[in-house]
Amino acid sequence: MNLSYWEIKTWLTNVDFTVVGSGIVGLNCALQLKEKFPKAKILILEKGTLPQGASTKNAGFACFGSLSEILDDLNTHTQQEVISLIKKRVEGLQLLRNTLGDKTINYQQLGGYELFTKKDSSLFQECLAKKETINKLLKPIFGEAVFSLKDNSFRFNNIQEQYIFNQYEGQIDTGKMMDALLQKVLSKGVKILNNVSVNTFSEANNSVKIETNLFDFTTSKLLIATNGFASQLHIAEVKPARAQVLITKPIKNLHIKGTFHLDKGYYYFRNIDDRILFGGGRNLDFKTEETTVLAQTAIIQNQLETLLKTTILPNTSFEIEHRWSGIMGVGSQKKAIVKPLSNNVFCGVRLGGMGVAIGSLVGKELANLIPVQTEI
């Protein structure tokens, strides 16, 4: 790239902190760094024209885990780990709401519903049997029972006639949240360069040399917030997981309001602007979906459409307006990875399907890895 003296001096010289990725984590990390180090020169590099991973692609559920998901997590994590995961999600959501304001992100606590298919009657029975135990486990966090039973008032088809309701679950407008976050970061004087992809980096003389698709430069500290793309920068513990979504055209008198989890959380849908946003189905083809390629596949999109017709909107005519996908970062454990990779390189990645909830907190924790006494 043919850079001028001015461009090099203004944007790429004496950079204190370089953040890779302008998703929820990268932006919150930059905000926190600016708060801790007001004089610091902070640069965010983003490979997309818009953020291009999950933060602008997600379903906008402000959730912390359905009952079956919590029970499933208890099979692979200790009770203490599960409580700590839920606490972080609740704390993260509060931080997001405090940072941007409920009105700005259109936060609405309409409640969350877990639906069980007709075939899932044993899982439904297990959830019913363990509901009170989990409510007790969560009482110290919420002060009241989280999960209760509700009748199928939305008239979904092919499901058990009752759902499990979570009174604390909410939803946001993802676009408004990311737009506000970007504006806030820019207003603090943080610079964002789009269409710049970090290819590699190396430590040199107590600084980090960064090579991008367009130019090379040096930064004092590098903070990696690339989630599903983390393995491309040698963070091997994170695997990409694509998630596909569709949205209907507006539906007259849409009676469905809230966030919904179906079939052990493999499917999720919600109302937004008189439409239904519906995603999931990775379990149909896990191997193909372990990719960073933003695309849709027939097998998943057809199943989403079938479920819309047969289960979610069986008596309502609808048309699909648009389809898209995003890339999550997953691994063997649900806990995010927030750690130093070397003296001057740090990462905050592996947010799974809960980044709306934990993204703000992970960004803050990533920034807090930098010692306060760091010279600027």
Ligand SMILES: Cc1cc2nc3c(=O)[nH]c(=O)nc-3n(C[C@H](O)[C@H](O)[C@H](O)COP(=O)(O)OP(=O)(O)OC[C@H]3O[C@@H](n4cnc5c(N)ncnc54)[C@H](O)[C@@H]3O)c2cc1C
């Ligand atoms: C379809 C879908 C639905 C979801 N629904 C929900 C939900 O309802 N609720 C919820 O809590 N979570 C949901 N999630 C998960 C949530 O969106 C993510 O956990 C969260 O957005 C992760 O944020 P992040 O900042 O870590 O990563 P990202 O948003 O992926 O940001 C990483 C950024 O890094 C950039 N990048 C990557 N590599 C490079 C590089 N080498 N150089 C420069 N830039 C780079 C990418 O372009 C990207 O913008 C969903 C995810 C998807 C895909």
